[in-house]
Amino acid sequence: QKEVEQNSGPLSVPEGAIASLNCTYSDRVSQSFFWYRQYSGKSPELIMSIYSNGDKEDGRFTAQLNKASQYVSLLIRDSQPSDSATYLCAVKASSASKIIFGSGTRLSIRP
Amino acid sequence: EAGVTQSPTHLIKTRGQQATLRCSPISGHTSVYWYQQALGLGLQFLLWYDEGEERNRGNFPPRFSGRQFPNYSSELNVNALELEDSALYLCASSLEWDNEQFFGPGTRLTVL
Numbered sequence: 001q002k003e004v005e006q007n008s009g010p011l012s013v014p015e016g017a018i019a020s021l022n023c024t025y026s027d028r029v030s031q032s033f034f035w036y037r038q039y040s041g042k043s044p045e046l047i048m049s050i051y052s053n054g055d056k057e058d059g060r061f062t063a064q065l066n067k068a069s070q071y072v073s074l075l076i077r078d079s080q081p082s083d084s085a086t087y088l089c090a091v092k093a094s095s096a097s098k099i100i101f102g103s104g105t106r107l108s109i110r111p
Numbered sequence: 112e113a114g115v116t117q118s119p120t121h122l123i124k125t126r127g128q129q130a131t132l133r134c135s136p137i138s139g140h141t142s143v144y145w146y147q148q149a150l151g152l153g154l155q156f157l158l159w160y161d162e163g164e165e166r167n168r169g170n171f172p173p174r175f176s177g178r179q180f181p182n183y184s185s186e187l188n189v190n191a192l193e194l195e196d197s198a199l200y201l202c203a204s205s206l207e208w209d210n211e212q213f214f215g216p217g218t219r220l221t222v223l
Contacts, residue, residue, distance in 0.1 A: 032210040043201055043214040044154070051210075088154065092210055098144075098167045099212060103153035 003027060004091050006102035013109055019076040021105050023089030026070070032092040033065055035074045037085045038104065044088055048074065079109045113138065115204050115215030123221045124192050132187040132218045136204030142166075143185040144205070144212060145177060149198040157200075160185055192222045 005024045013019040021035075032051055036044035050056045050063040050072065062075040072091075076083055089102040116135045124130050136143050145157040156169040160179035174190040183204075189196055199219050203212040 034211070036214075043199075043217045046211060046213060049211055096166075098156050098159055098169070099210075100156075101146075101154040 002102075003100045004089055004102040006087075006089050006105045008103060009106035010108050011105055013079050013107065015079060015081060015109055015111050017079055019079045019083065019107055019109070021074040021076075021087050021089075021107065023072045023074075023091075023102055024070055025072070025089075025091045025100075027091065027093050027100075028067075028070065030067075030070075030091045030093050032099075033063070033072045034090040034092075034099070035061075035063060035072075036088040036090060036101075038088060039085045047087075076107075081109045081111060083107060084109045115202055115213055117200075117202050117215040117218050119218060120216070121219050121221070123223065125223050126192055126194060128192050130189045130192060130196075130220055132189075132200050132202075132220070133184065134187070134202030134204075134215060135184045136202075137213060140204035140206055140213075141183050142205045143179055143183065144203040145185070145187050146201040146203065147171075147198045148201060148217075149195075154201070158187070189220070194222050196220060197222045 035048045038044040048063040050065045056063045060077045064073045086104040086106045088104045090099045092099045118133045142161040146154045159167040177187040179185045199217045201217045202215045205212045
């Protein structure tokens, strides 16, 4: 079992709709969770970090964390073509541990 | 605030040579991380340096090594290059023990 799992996609969503990206992790003691966006040929860009159960909103982005289910998700409202990218889920057990990245979900927003 | 910088942008080497990649963290950040991203694959953790010391190491052979300088910049060295070392090498930095990592633009290494 991979430590951080994501559906590789591609996930195709019409412009203006909500894109929902999901991630599960195996280490129950994980404390910190991150979503990165990576455009083709570019480096990852931090979108959101979440540390507590529940929802965290930032503009069109909402991160949701459920530690009991070992599940973290990212919702993108009013999807735009510029949101087309690979989204990486990352999990960290503690301050002293390394971040584990998922393999990413490729999102495509169709006009 | 300047972001993480990496040099060179591109590097072409032949099999068996050595490659040196450089990274300067965001001002005030003391931790530097190195990752390898082969074409179409995910991020693979290589090394983590903090305050000049190696804190953690990924599952890579010893020919991948590095160091962190007193000004917190870092260097990744890859000895005895192999064709499969061709990849985008990413450096990230964070505040001491802080969780959020910020990435540089990467160095694309091509081994011929």
